[in-house]
Amino acid sequence: MRVFFSTPIPLGSVGVGATALEQVRGAAENGVEVVVCTTGVDPRAEIPPGVRIVRSLGLGRWRVPHRALGLERAFRWNDYIGASLLRRRGPGGFDLVHCWPGWAQGTLTAAAELGIPSLREAPSAHTAEALAQAAAEQSVVPIPLAARDPFRNDPAKIRREEIDYRLASAVLTPSAYVAETFARRGHPESRLIRHRYGYSPERFPHPAPPQATPGRPFTVLFVGLCQPLKGVHYLLEAWYRSGAYRHGRLRLVGGWVPGYREALAERLAHPSIEVLPFSPEVAVHMREADAFALSSVTEGSAIVTFEAQAMGLALLVSDATGADMAHGVQGFQHPARDVEALAGHLALCLDQPELLLRMRRAGFERRDALSWREAGRRLADIYRTVAQD
Template sequence: MRVLYSFPTRLGVSGIGMTAWHQVSGAAEHGAEVTVLCASNERPLPPGVRVVETLRPAGLKVPFRVVGYLRALDWHDRRAAAALRRLAGRIDLVHAWPLRSERLLTTARRLGVPSVLERPNAHTGFAFDAVEKVCADLGIPVDPSSPHARQPGKLAIEEREYALADRLLCPSDFVARTFLDAGTPASRLLRHRYGYDPGRFHTGGRDDSGRPFTVGFVGRGEPRKGLHDALRAWLRCGAADAGGRFVIAGSIEPGYRRVIEELLAHPSVTEAGHVPDPAALMRDCDVLVLPSVEEGSALVTYEARACGCVLVVSDHSGAPGTDGVDALFHPAGDVDALTERLRSLWTDPELLARLRTESVRGAGELTWSAAGAVLTGAYREAAGAP
C-alpha cells in the first residue's frame, strides 16, 4: 500500500502534530510505503518513510508567521497536489488532513486515486453549535481565538473537503454520528482510532494504597471540555467534603475562570497548572474526568487508561471504552448523571477496582502501534485492496 500522507503544519510537535507523526510511524510499521508532505518535520520518522517539507525550501525553515498561517496552508495544498500529479501511478491512496486539502483531494479525484480525510473532531458545524450553546449557558462569549469559534468560511472550506474525499476517517463513534446526523452516508465513513505511547504512559510505580479518592482533569480549562460540569459534580458527590482531591492539570481560559472561580476555590480542588509529566499525575489519580461537549477522540483518555485511571467521561468525548465494563459514561451536559458516577466510584471501592482492572487489561490494544494496524486496515478498505 503506497500512501501519500499530507499534513499541512509541523509534524512531530505536541497536539495534532504528534497524532499525525504516530499515524505515519504506525502505518509504516505495518507495511505501508508512506510519502509524507508536511510543512516541516520536527521528529525523526522510521527508515523508509519519505519526507517532503513544504515550508523548508533548500533546507531553510520558513516560519508560519513570515508568510501567514492560512497562506502557508494554501501553499502546502498546492505543493501536495503537484506532488500527487508527479507521483501518478505510484500512489494507491491519499490521506489528507482538513482545512486546505481541497486542491489535493480534487487532484486525487481527477487521477482516480482513492482518498481519505482525517476527522480529528466532530463535524465542524456540530462543534460550532456545541461551543456556542455551552458558552451561552455559562453567560460568556465564545473566545474568538478558539478554533471552535464560528467561522462560516472555515465551515464552507471543510464541507467542500468532506464532499471531495472518498471516505472520512472517524476516530470515534461519536464523530461518525455527527456526520451521519449531518446527512453523510454511512458508506463514506471509516472508523479508526488513536492511541498512546506505552513508553511514557503505564502503571509502573502506581500505588493505590493510603491515598484519598482522587479525581484528575487533564487538559485545557475551556467551556468545551466541561470543567464546570466536572467541578459541580465533584462538589455534589460527597467526596469533596470527605477528604477527596480534585486535581486540574492545564491552564484555564481567563474569561471562563471568572464563571467557575467559586468552584475552583473549594479546598479540595488543586490547580497544578502545566504538568510536564502528566503520566505521573495520572498514576496518582483514581479517576480521569472529561465531560466534554465535543471532542474527536481525546488522547488523554487513552493515556489515562494506560496509567490505571478509570474513565468517567461524556458520550461526546470519543473515549475508548465500554460503559460499566472498563469506564463510566454519561450524557454530555448531564451533571446529575456525572455526580452519580463519581459518587458510585467513591463509595464502592470494589467497583473502582474492577473497572480499573478491566481498563488496564484492555489498554494494551490501544497503543499507537495497534492504532497503526487499524489505520492500515482502513487504508486497504478505502483503496479496495484485499
C-alpha cells in the first residue's frame, strides 16, 4: 500500500512535527510504503528505512529556510509541490493521501480529482471551536495574545481549514473531545474517524509498577507551556480549595507566555508550589510525582497524558484534554473550567492513598497499549480500510 503523507511543518520537529514522524514510522513498520512531502526534516529525526522524503523547500542538497519565504508562503509552496507530485503520478500513483494542517487545499483537491481517498489530520479541536475557547478565556485572564499566536481570532484561517475538512474523504480525530467539536460544527460522524496518538517507551522507561512512597508528600505535576488555555489558573484555584496545599506539593514545569506568570504571582507564592523551567527530562519529574494535572479548556489529545499514565501517574485532567482514560480507573476527569470538581478529585487522592495507588497502577498497566507502536498499527489499519472503501 502506498500513502502520500504531506506536512508543511518540518518532519520530526518539536510538537506536531514529532507526532507526524511517529505516524510515518508506525505506518512504515506496518508495511505501508510512505512518501512524505515536507518543508524540511529535523536534523535529529531518524527516518525509517524505505520512507522517501520530498523536501519542498530544497535546492539539491540545500534546504531553503522558512524565513526566506515567510511561513505562509512556505506552507503554500509545500502544498503546491504536493499537489504537483500527485498529478504527475496520476490516479494509480498512491492508494491514499494523508495531510496535516497548515496548508493542504491544493493537495486535497488533487487527490479528489484523481479519485484518491484522503484524510485530513485534526490534531486539535475544530479550529473555530479552539479560537472561540481562546476568546472566552481572554475575559478570564486578559493577557494580550502575541501577533503570531495560533489562537488569535482569524476568520480567514477558519474558512481555509473548513475547506480542507470538506475536501478530505474523512477527518482523523485523535480523541472523543476533538470528534465532538467537529460534530458540533456540522460534520457528520460518518466522516470522522477516531484514531489516537501515543508515547515513546524509550523516552519514558519505568522498570517497575508504582509503589507507595511513605514520607513523600502527595505530589501533583504539570508539564507544558503555562498559558491560559492550559488552565493553570483553574488548577491553582482548585489546589487551594481542596486543601491540598496543606500537605501536598504542586510542581509546575515549563515556560510561560508573557504576562501569565505575573497575573498569577500571588497564587504561585505559596511554599507548596514549585515553579520550574522547561526541562527535556520530563520522565525524571514524573518519577517524583503521584498524579498529573492538566486543566485545559481546549486541546486535541495531549500526548503528555499518555506519557504520564505510562510512568504510573494518576490523571487529574479536564474533558478537553482528549486523554485516553476511564474516569475513576486511571484517574479522574473533570469538566473544563470546573474548579469544584477538580478540587474534589485532588481531595480524594490526598485522603485515599489506596485509591490513588490503584489508579496509578491501572495507568501503568496500559504501557504497551498506549505506545506509538500500537498507535501505528491502528493508523495502518485505518489507511487500508479507507483505501478499500
